[in-house]
Amino acid sequence: MDRPVKRPRLDRMLDGLPLPMQNKVTKVLENVALVAEIRDPKVGMGMLPSAYRGLWQRKGKGDDAVLMRSGHPVHFDLNYGSDFPEMYDLYRRAVANQWDGEWQLDWSTQVDPMNPEIPLLGDTPFVPFDVLEKHGIKLDAQQRQTLSHHFASWMLSQFMHGEQGALYASAQCTESVKWVDAKLYGATQVMDEGRHLEVFLRYLETKLERMYKVNDNLFVIIDDLLTDSRWDIKFLGMQIMVEGLALGAFSTMYNQTREPLLKNLLRYVIQDEARHVHYGVLALREHISKELSDAERREREDWAFEVAMLMRNRFFAHEIYEEWFEHKLSRRQWNEIIANSPAMTKFRSIMFQRLVPNLEYIGLLSDRMRSYYDKAGLLAYAGGKNASQLSEQDLLRDNDAMAAKALAQEKAAA
């Protein structure tokens, strides 16, 4: 006979409370855990102001705008020399590959988010219906379709907020970076991110007719890197971490969606994002290997690891939970459902498949860090192709086999 699994004491204590109270306590614990989970106290302290604004003050949930103070230095060049030929090549490629979202996407496409024949997110739901049923929540066909519509809108809304962050981060990096060739390239990225913001916004407004506020944890990461005055932290955060996450998310969605306009839109965006990550790894590899002291490099290693952990553990679509299930499921149950959902697991795997080789390439996966990545089950992703080696086809391909292998290793490590 199976022995009953002993649940943590805190969980058993919470079970005795009414659901709204349970959720309040869980939410506070989650917020405290965000900082407590951070292994490196220096990184934790650095993130505290953003965590305060994002999780306690919930600035991202306001109605108007949030003002973020940056304080980064602007590097005004006086030499105008050709100083980074690889970057200049990337700039030329970016200029040649500009596209216009107005004319190159077919906005006359009829999109019906309630049509089960053309699923926006493919056939594997992010919220598994069979697991919901085990918790006593039975959704009929109409409700399932509505939930899928809402979930797709939530995801695309987060992409859009990320694009707005990328727009400002790339503008800040363009000012701060010291190579003129990188400034030229940066200008093309600012244009790219503006266009990405435009097309996601237009798709949400005119096709899905639904939009969600920025996720609190995404807000914390964006706020943290936009307000950090060190350009290489902005670069690392936006070009490697957030763009890595975006590439993973975009390619997962690109492979799964059967809606042609969304597929086409994502294909264009992925091509640009691949260049952005490439830019990030070129600039950071140069900077980290030649200009940082050992102590400064270690600080970047720790920061990148903590942000990777936040990205792995913290995207639980609480906005959907609050809208749909707050009175039916506890927040802890929801977190568990999403963490183990097959679509979400695959999405995470593809994200780390992109991210870890890039960290390795730029020199932030030292022997000291390998043990941490190993414990987190993420070392399996090392040795893969980094952004400077990936072709557009690699990025558009569905890497199911690699994802499955890495997931098995991740589980074994856990």
Ligand SMILES: [Fe+2]
């Ligand atoms: Fe973008």
Ligand SMILES: [Fe+2]
């Ligand atoms: Fe980007």
